[in-house]
Amino acid sequence: MTLLSPFVRPTPDDRGSCATRLAIGIGLVMVGTIVAALAIVSVSTVSSNMPGLLTGGVECRATGEQPGASDYAQDSIPENYLEIYQEAGEDRGIPWNVLAAIGQVETHHGRWEGPGVTEGWNEAGAAGPMQFGTQADLAATNTWGGEPVMATEDRPEQGYGVDGNDDGVVDVYDPEDAIPAAADYLIANGAPDDLPNAIFAYNRAWWYVEDVLDWADSYADGDFTVDGPTQRAVICTEREDGGPIGEAPDDLSQAVVDWALAQRGKPYLWGGTGPDAFDCSGLTLKAFEQVGVTIPRVARDQWAHGPEIPQGEEQPGDLVFFDTPHQDGGAGPGHVGMVVGDGLQVEAWCTDCGPIATRPYDDPNRSDILGFTRPLEHENAKAELGLD
Incomplete structure (x- = not known):
């Protein structure tokens, strides 16, 4: 399962970043490792407002589209989940395999036997196959909005819970509701333009982003490329106009x-x-x-x-x-x-x-x-x- 990372993401802060000595950095890594070994996370309540990346000046070329399902995806994802992931991805404009990757990392597509998957919630307050927060007084807070299971007319304005199958119930344990809600959460946090940071918002850890993208790649038929400014910022070698980046005078x-x-x-x-x-x-x-x-x-x-x-x-x-x-x-x-x-x-x-x-x-x-x-x-x- 996933890391218990901070649920309110601090504003990026450069203060002291380069004057701090190596011992402090090692200490922080040790703390992060201990935390990662102990706990489980849900969707965060605060939108990821990551700093501007290639938003001005030059932008590197990148492409992305709704991928097909690999043989591995068809063999390993439950048929009903695969269909819901693909429908939600197509409807929301989110790569379906990213939704599927989150579902895999969070609960193995609803098959994990831990608390809060099919009923109740875990110790952080997360519930359902996509692990939305459902309890305002616990760490995950209530990102779902309202009760875990509620009539459509009782759904509050805040939260991401949706009646995805139009059955009159907003049910965090129902993948037909939880998966499109997860897509809406990603959209609220920058997807599809910036998928890495949207995934980061889902669970505040970059190892989690890498894990999700690895699963997404395995589920895609053929090569899968994230079309987002973070990815372009990290891997780009060519400007949008075709010229090389980083040409020095000597x-x-x-x-x-x-x-x-x-x-x-x-x-x-x-x-x-x-x-x-x-x-x-x-x-x-x-x-x-x-x-x-x-x-x-x-x-x-x-x-x-x-x-x-x-x-x-x-x-x-x-x-x-x-x-x-x-x-x-x-x-x-x-x-x-x-x-x-x-x-x-x-x-x-x-x-x-x-x-x-x-x-x-x-x-x-x-x-x-x-x-x-x-x-x-x-x-x-x-x-x-x-x-x-």
């Missing part, structure tokens, strides 16, 4: 940019300097290290290291710094990304912001830009490279 800058872009998809970790996870300044530190250039460890020291470049003159391989507060009250930026061109940066943003990805840096939803630097023009870098 070979050294290109090497730095190429290495940073190759880290996309890896998780954010406070204090992380790789190779499997990074924080923001850990990513930029290691990118320059690959070409033999040393820069300071944390964002504020990287900013002070310079040299500063006027906004509008930045180019791929430069660093962009954000005016975010520090937990210790110190001055200077609390976050840094690497410019890759076309108004985009590659960055390790924060714990709740998803994996390392390409995102716009001049975004009204982001902290103010403090400025840009060009580390390869620093006198120490030139000395290290034998260019002085």
Whole structure:
């Protein structure tokens, strides 16, 4: 079953993200591992309002359509569930195999014998084959709305419960009601345009997103590609107009940019300097290290290291710094990304912001830009490279 993750998702926060040392990051991972081993989750009550990704500047090409059912899907999903998933997906414009993947991860398509699948609710208050929250006083809260089983006319305005089969009853235990309700929940949280973040909203953990997408791929007949800004931000190599992303003005800058872009998809970790996870300044530190250039460890020291470049003159391989507060009250930026061109940066943003990805840096939803630097023009870098 799924992870007991926070039911109210905090606003993504850069504060202190790059100045925090590795020990803190390891501690957080240990806590997360303990939590994951202990409990079960339901749908969250709060819409996932993830930060803007490729919403401006350049957007990478991606396609997606309603897939067919693989032989494995036809053999492993109960026939009535498969039909409902496909009908709900077609009706709501959600890939049916994503709905099926959530149903598999949550309750094995209603076949899990734990509490709250066919009656009652589990300790978090989740119920039914798609594990909607049904109890306002428990962790899952009442995302279903009203009673687990209620007459259609008694359904409150809030909540996602629907009478999917028009039998006059809104029943969380009935897959004909629960599956289209799950589709509505995904739509409310960004689907189909941003399926990864919509799935993240269903159960606040990126491992859960990966698990669901793995099942979705196995259920699809042929290759299944998520058509969403998070996925494009992580894997894109080509702009919408067909041009390559991340073209730098010289070979050294290109090497730095190429290495940073190759880290996309890896998780954010406070204090992380790789190779499997990074924080923001850990990513930029290691990118320059690959070409033999040393820069300071944390964002504020990287900013002070310079040299500063006027906004509008930045180019791929430069660093962009954000005016975010520090937990210790110190001055200077609390976050840094690497410019890759076309108004985009590659960055390790924060714990709740998803994996390392390409995102716009001049975004009204982001902290103010403090400025840009060009580390390869620093006198120490030139000395290290034998260019002085």
